[in-house]
Amino acid sequence: MSTVAKALWFIESQFGRCPSLDDIAAACGTSRFHLSRSFRLATGLPVMAYARGRRLTEAYKVLSGGAPSILGVALEAGYSSHEAFTRAFHDQFGLTPEEVRKGRAVDMKLLLEPIRMDNATNITLEEPRVEHRDAITIAGLGGRFRLDETQNIPALWQKFQEYEGTLGEFPGLWYGVCGEWSDSREDFFYMAGVGVAHTEGLPPELTVYRFPAQTYLVFRHDRHISELTRTMDAIFGCYLPEHGYDAMRMGTYFELYDEKFDPVTGLGGLELWMPMAKKS
Secondary structure, rough: OOOHHHHHHHHHHHHHHHHOOHHHHHHHHHOHHHHHHHHHHHHHHEEEHHHHHHHHHHHHHHHOOOOOOOOHHHHHOOOOOOOHHHHHHHHOOOOOOOOOHOOOOOHHHHHHOOOOOOOOOOOOOOEEEEEEEEEEEEEEEEEEEEEEHHHHHHHHHHHHHOOOOOOEEEEOEEEEEEEEEEEOOEEEEEEEEEOOOOOOOOOOOEEEEEEOOOOEEEEEEOOOOOHHHHHHHHHHHHHHHHOEHHHHHHOEEEEEEEOOOOOOOOOOOEEEEEEEOEEO
């Protein structure tokens, strides 16, 4: 079962609890970042907006049927007070619960029905290899990207091409560094870069990221680059929890591209290097 399918099932089964992003990620056995990224790419919605919209849609159906108690509906929807429920309900639909109970109808386009998805990722992962790697320093162009702005990452790579060959880098390898997820902004850090031996004299606009010596799980992605999210979902939603790894402690990882990857066609494949983090 994929991360998104697990999240959809959990949200539908937990209306009365009002689960947090941490709760949903833990139930899916993945990190908040990868849950949020996978969910938005698969559904077009932030995961918490979907959870809130589903609770309020079901509450609307009960109220429009003449529910005797607004507070009772609020508690069933996971809200602890009449006031908090009314604010959220009005923000979602533009009407108060009392107005709906008296017969006013909301715009039906604002109602959010459950999303049904295939439980399978349709991705068969090759068994990853385990590899210990010495510390590595990566220099490149980095920035923060919202989950709905990931289409801008290829432009970052294109801009970084201007620096290639001038940084004293190790030839033939390129790194996409990904991590530092922010809950409040729903964004993350991404850097397009190369491995370097020295950081002296680098242009000031470049970012330097250092990975310590550590052991990695190395996954291979041989499909088109546009399908990378499906591979990530299979890794974080299925492989890691099923094999006893704590996805929420994986931290920052990197994509490794070599000369076989063609940035024009998006073909040639890449590797995903994930720091190992066993469950305690």
